[in-house]
Amino acid sequence: MIKMKNNRGFTMIEVLMVVLVVGILASLAMPQYTKVVEKAKMSEAKTVLSAIRTAEGVYFMEYDAYTDDLTKLDLDEGIYTSSGRLFDYTIDVLGTVGHANFSFTITAERLGGAFAGSTMIMSADGTLSATGLYADENMVRHTSSSSSKKSGS
DSSP states (O other): OOOOOOOOSOOHHHHHHHHHHHHHHHHHHHHHHHHHHHHHHHHHHHHHHHHHHHHHHHHHHHHSSOOSOGGGSSSOTHHHHOTTOSEEEEEEEESOTTSTTOEEEEEEEEOSSTTTTOEEEEETTOOEEEETHHHHTTOSOOOOOHHHHHHTO
């Protein structure tokens, strides 16, 4: 008498169904994962924007003017010149010395990735705003920083 082997294992249909379910779950999770990773990268830009804002304040105390030249500020050059940086930082000085609207804005523009070209902008009072995908995804709260809140109390 010939005995049949009792084959244990998965059928091809079962394997394909598992692959299909895993693929669907991965496609649902990927956009959220991308947002979370980008928010982590944005925290770097917020830190650098705050450092530049503080350095502008120190520069103003010393020279009674703001500068749009990052190299004139008392900053570690690596934060805005390193080869692996994620953002390009620029300063725009607004108005002229002695006028009530004399101020500045600092812009961090995302380099590369899905959010390339998106910007975060910090004003002299610490207010953050955003453009591009950062604004579309509501990734930046349009609020003043904690240091400007402390100085107002």
